[in-house]
Amino acid sequence: QVQLVESGGGLVQAGGSLSLSCAASGRGFKWYTMGWFRQAPGKEREFVAIITWSGGSSDYADSVKGRFTITRDNVKNTLDLQMNSLKPEDTAVYFCAASRGDGLRYHTWRYDYWGRGTQVTVSS
Numbered sequence: 095q096v097q098l099v100e101s102g103g104g105l106v107q108a109g110g111s112l113s114l115s116c117a118a119s120g121r122g123f124k125w126y127t128m129g130w131f132r133q134a135p136g137k138e139r140e141f142v143a144i145i146t147w148s149g150g151s152s153d154y155a156d157s158v159k160g161r162f163t164i165t166r167d168n169v170k171n172t173l174d175l176q177m178n179s180l181k182p183e184d185t186a187v188y189f190c191a192a193s194r195g196d197g198l199r200y201h202t203w204r205y206d207y208w209g210r211g212t213q214v215t216v217s218s
Contacts, residue, residue, distance in 0.1 A: 095120050095121070095207070096118050096119070096120040096121070096122070096123060096126060096192045096206075096207045097118065097119045097120050097207070098116055098117070098118055098144045098190050098191070098192060098207055098209035099116065099117045099119075099162065099209055099210070100114060100115070100116050100188065100189065100190050100209045100212040101114070101115050101116075101117070101135075101212060102115050102212060103187075103188060103212030103213045103214045103215075104213075104214070104215070105215045105216075105217065106123055106180055106214075106215070106216055106217070107216070107217050108180060108181055108182055108216055108217065108218050109179060109180065110180050110216070111176070111177060111178045111179075111180065112214060113174060113177070114130070114173070114174065114175040114177065114188055114190075114212060114214070115131075115172055115173070115175075116128075116172065116173040116174070116175075116190030116209060117171065117172055117173040117174065118172065118192070119171065123159050123168060123171040123192075124147060124168040125147060125194070125195075126147070126192040126193060126194060126195075126206075126207075127143040127144065127145070127146050127147065127192070127193040127194075127195060127197060127198070127199060128145050128152050128164075128166055128173045128190065128191070128192055128193075128197055129141065129142070129143065129145075129146075129190070129191045129192075129199070129200075129205060130142040130143045130144075130146070130164060130173075130175050130188060130189070130190055130191075131188070131189045131190075131191060131192065131201045131202060132186035132187065132188045132189065132214075133154040133186055133187050133189070133211075134185060134186040134187075137186075138201050139154065139189070141155050141200045141201070141202075142154070142155050142162065142175070142185060142188070142197055143155070143158065143162055143175060144163040144164070144199065144200065145164045145165070145166050145173070145195065146196050146198065147168075147196045149165065151198060152164050153198050157183075158177075158184070161177065161178050161179045161180075162175060162176065162177050162178070163175070163178075169192075171180075173181065173190050174187050175188070175190075177214070180193040180214075180216045181216060182214050182216045182217065182218045183216075184200070184214060185211075185214060185215050185216050186214060187207055187210055187211040187212065187213050187214075188211060188213075188214050189209055189210075189211045190208075190209045191207065191208045191209070192205060192206060192207040192208075193203035193206055194206055
């Protein structure tokens with residue numbers, strides 16, 4: 095089992111940057127595909143970014159491609175999301191999630207463990 099705790103959210107002006115981190119505890123972090131999702135008020139939770147076991151493969155939602163970067167450290171058991179050129183539409187609660195096994199997966203139902211989320215607010 096894996097426990098996930100996000101940090102690093104906050105309030106930032108449009109065009110600014112934030113770095114989110116997800117600390118994982120428990121066994122076998124390196125064997126999980128890890129993802130970031132977000133949920134804005136009144137909307138469904140949506141995929142943001144994903145990274146595979148070794149970090150060799152990653153992918154992003156079209157809306158964040160070129161602005162966000164996902165990385166992981168399998169020694170420190172951490173997952174990070176660097177967010178640049180933030181826009182007001184990036185405002186949401188951001189969640190990290192773990193999915194057993196390797197491979198790119200984009201749907202919330204593919205993920206086994208979730209953090210409680212961290213709020214990101216981008217002002218215009």
